[in-house]
Amino acid sequence: MKRIISTTQSLCPVCLKRIKAIIWEKKEEAWMEKSCPEHGRFKALLWRGSIPMTKWVRNKIPATIKKTNTAVEKGCPFDCGLCAEHRQHTCTALIEVTQRCNLNCSFCFADANGNAEADLDLETIRRMYQSAMDTSGNCNIQLSGGEPTLRDDLPELIRIGHELGFSFIQINTNGIRMGEDEAYVSALKKAGLNSVFLQFDGTKDEIYKDLRGKPLLETKIKAIKNCQRYNIGVVLVPTLVSDVNDSDLGNIINFGLEWAPTVKGVHMQPVSYFGRIPNLPDEQKRLTLGDLIDKIEDQTQRRIRKDSFSPPGCENARCSFHGNYTVSENGELIAQVGISKCCGVETAEEGARKAKAHVLRKWSGVGPEPQDDGIKSAAVPAKDGWDAILDQINRHSFSLSAMAFQDVWNLDLNRVKDCCIHVVNPQGQLIPFCMYNLTDKNGHAIYRQQ
Amino acid sequence: MKHESTDQTKWYCDKCQRELELAKVKVKYMEGNFEVDLMKCPSCNQVFIDETLALGKMKEVEEGLEDK
Numbered sequence: 015m016k017r018i019i020s021t022t023q024s025l026c027p028v029c030l031k032r033i034k035a036i037i038w039e040k041k042e043e044a045w046m047e048k049s050c051p052e053h054g055r056f057k058a059l060l061w062r063g064s065i066p067m068t069k070w071v072r073n074k075i076p077a078t079i080k081k082t083n084t085a086v087e088k089g090c091p092f093d094c095g096l097c098a099e100h101r102q103h104t105c106t107a108l109i110e111v112t113q114r115c116n117l118n119c120s121f122c123f124a125d126a127n128g129n130a131e132a133d134l135d136l137e138t139i140r141r142m143y144q145s146a147m148d149t150s151g152n153c154n155i156q157l158s159g160g161e162p163t164l165r166d167d168l169p170e171l172i173r174i175g176h177e178l179g180f181s182f183i184q185i186n187t188n189g190i191r192m193g194e195d196e197a198y199v200s201a202l203k204k205a206g207l208n209s210v211f212l213q214f215d216g217t218k219d220e221i222y223k224d225l226r227g228k229p230l231l232e233t234k235i236k237a238i239k240n241c242q243r244y245n246i247g248v249v250l251v252p253t254l255v256s257d258v259n260d261s262d263l264g265n266i267i268n269f270g271l272e273w274a275p276t277v278k279g280v281h282m283q284p285v286s287y288f289g290r291i292p293n294l295p296d297e298q299k300r301l302t303l304g305d306l307i308d309k310i311e312d313q314t315q316r317r318i319r320k321d322s323f324s325p326p327g328c329e330n331a332r333c334s335f336h337g338n339y340t341v342s343e344n345g346e347l348i349a350q351v352g353i354s355k356c357c358g359v360e361t362a363e364e365g366a367r368k369a370k371a372h373v374l375r376k377w378s379g380v381g382p383e384p385q386d387d388g389i390k391s392a393a394v395p396a397k398d399g400w401d402a403i404l405d406q407i408n409r410h411s412f413s414l415s416a417m418a419f420q421d422v423w424n425l426d427l428n429r430v431k432d433c434c435i436h437v438v439n440p441q442g443q444l445i446p447f448c449m450y451n452l453t454d455k456n457g458h459a460i461y462r463q464q
Numbered sequence: 465m466k467h468e469s470t471d472q473t474k475w476y477c478d479k480c481q482r483e484l485e486l487a488k489v490k491v492k493y494m495e496g497n498f499e500v501d502l503m504k505c506p507s508c509n510q511v512f513i514d515e516t517l518a519l520g521k522m523k524e525v526e527e528g529l530e531d532k
Contacts, residue, residue, distance in 0.1 A: 372532035
């Protein structure tokens, strides 16, 4: 029996007109159905898992955008941003510092390649930083691309960000240069790089050959070693594709734990169908957050349990899950659960504050560690006192999280309005990540490359 | 508790009228047991956490455990 859960608005995948959509649930699955008068009916999987989507809830009192950059004229999602209808400030602002790339991946939301499009100059990037600061204050910054490490002046870009008052700056990288060029990693550290969001799709080279066109596992390990050498926090970021690497999740988590505390966690991104894609989605094969939660529990032999995951306090509940753990003396993972779940109604503003503080704390590099050429043990030496507790929390924490981006097929505009991951465009507008990258069935974007 | 003003501040348990002593106390965070030094009544075992600790390392611990 199908049960209609809610109605919302979405877009037609062909003409990008705003259309009504219904969301219904049947057993462990939730689907969106929508109909365009011109292009017909569309159906997309939103959720599948032993935890029903209707239980994945965290209601918030919406934020009011203090400084809007655009007027409400055409309605969501055509007025980004941020406009007065948006309900959340920026937690993470992305700045794409180049469109060049040294890989040619089968999936690429930025559709980046080896093109010679000129990189943004320093003054433009400074203005983009400033716009993020004016609109959303000291949010977390992610320098992205393309492949940002292709810029020799990336350390300078990091320095500018800190000078303008941003506390946390992360780069989103495939790790190739990080692995091959230690002097560059050193320069990034000196410039104040806090964290590396490392594309890490699996523990087998076959996975990289499939998704990235070449074997890259050794390169990734070299990148992690260099980050370890310079105390830069690393978050492993797998793009998850059904039948390619969704059965490697447990291995990826175990790999991350072996490299703790340099590796601070794993952030999973089930693949979305925008930008450059090898095929249109097969909805039965779409990976949802519910799928990932069940797979993690299964592939870790319940060492990580699904009840250790929570919906987010910053973005819309259906956009992500996260769990925080500490690694005990004997290598066991201890879930930190229930710590923020005691305060009744939450505000989106407080959710954004907590999310920013959490990322700064949990994903930054930790203090100096003894050098070791081999794999580091995650074991914790026994200590007494408050310092031991702080050490346990700061050095031996590990996070697992996932974010489900929306594409034109499964787009729910209610979620867009709650978005806190914003791409800053060269004009200084802040555009929800999914809307910036969203493309129609034929690859046409709403915002990118305008 | 009552406060007696001396160079080395002494604290007394109001209920037992005993001077608090520095003692090892077990605290539990994240399912892990840790031992910390706290002022404790030798009679009823009530502990006292002073302002410096409450607003210092203890606050740091609480913030470190704050979820998002």
